[in-house]
Amino acid sequence: AQSVSQHNHHVILSEAASLELGCNYSYGGTVNLFWYVQYPGQHLQLLLKYFSGDPLVKGIKGFEAEFIKSKFSFNLRKPSVQWSDTAEYFCAVTWRINAGNMLTFGGGTRLMVKP
Amino acid sequence: DAGVTQSPTHLIKTRGQHVTLRCSPISGHKSVSWYQQVLGQGPQFIFQYYEKEERGRGNFPDRFSARQFPNYSSELNVNALLLGDSALYLCASSPGASGTKNIQYFGAGTRLSVL
Numbered sequence: 519a520q521s522v523s524q525h526n527h528h529v530i531l532s533e534a535a536s537l538e539l540g541c542n543y544s545y546g547g548t549v550n551l552f553w554y555v556q557y558p559g560q561h562l563q564l565l566l567k568y569f570s571g572d573p574l575v576k577g578i579k580g581f582e583a584e585f586i587k588s589k590f591s592f593n594l595r596k597p598s599v600q601w602s603d604t605a606e607y608f609c610a611v612t613w614r615i616n617a618g619n620m621l622t623f624g625g626g627t628r629l630m631v632k633p
Numbered sequence: 634d635a636g637v638t639q640s641p642t643h644l645i646k647t648r649g650q651h652v653t654l655r656c657s658p659i660s661g662h663k664s665v666s667w668y669q670q671v672l673g674q675g676p677q678f679i680f681q682y683y684e685k686e687e688r689g690r691g692n693f694p695d696r697f698s699a700r701q702f703p704n705y706s707s708e709l710n711v712n713a714l715l716l717g718d719s720a721l722y723l724c725a726s727s728p729g730a731s732g733t734k735n736i737q738y739f740g741a742g743t744r745l746s747v748l
Contacts, residue, residue, distance in 0.1 A: 562723065612735065
């Protein structure tokens with residue numbers, strides 16, 4: 519079955535530290551990849567997306583992600599986090615073989631940034 | 634522009650009852666998807682509708698049903714509620730149902746508590 523794994527469930531960083539959150543999906547084929555963020559008390563927001571082309575994708579608020587097809591990975595990075603980045607981050611994948619393109623989400627990573 | 638709107642925001646039901654959740658998509662979006670998010674987990678896909686047709690169904694029992702109306706709004710119905718149905722129900726809309734038109738934007742959700 520298609521699945522998405524986020525290995526870091528909780529991450530605690532100090533401000534200005536660098537961030538990398540892991541995301542792996544179960545198998546290949548043509549995929550579309552997404553990172554969503556959920557700030558405390560707010561709804562899921564799209565952070566960045568990959569459909570094709572340059573595997574290094576830049577999103578909002580200084581976030582970027584790199585698609586590595588050979589590793590089935592789409593890790594999220596930010597060089598210097600801020601306290602306002604405290605949130606839960608979800609990786610999501612659609613496989614083009616699925617009609618309707620449903621999003622399959624990972625379990626999420628809760629990030630806390632200490633001021 | 635209004636985002637995805639869901640109603641009600643909170644709902645308390647007892648076991649065995651029926652519930653209807655409503656979703657209005659972003660103006661111009663023709664596809665609506667429903668997800669269930671249990672506390673501490675990532676959202677799980679329930680249904681996707683496009684142009685009033687069901688385009689995808691997740692691994693949920695037949696107690697769950699949905700429909701999409703000519704104005705592209707949607708309802709999710711759950712019959713014979715169980716305690717395990719307690720969750721945040723998310724609606725997402727997208728311009729279309731495949732490829733780059735399937736970028737999904739989420740509403741704030743309906744928090745359902747089953748007692």
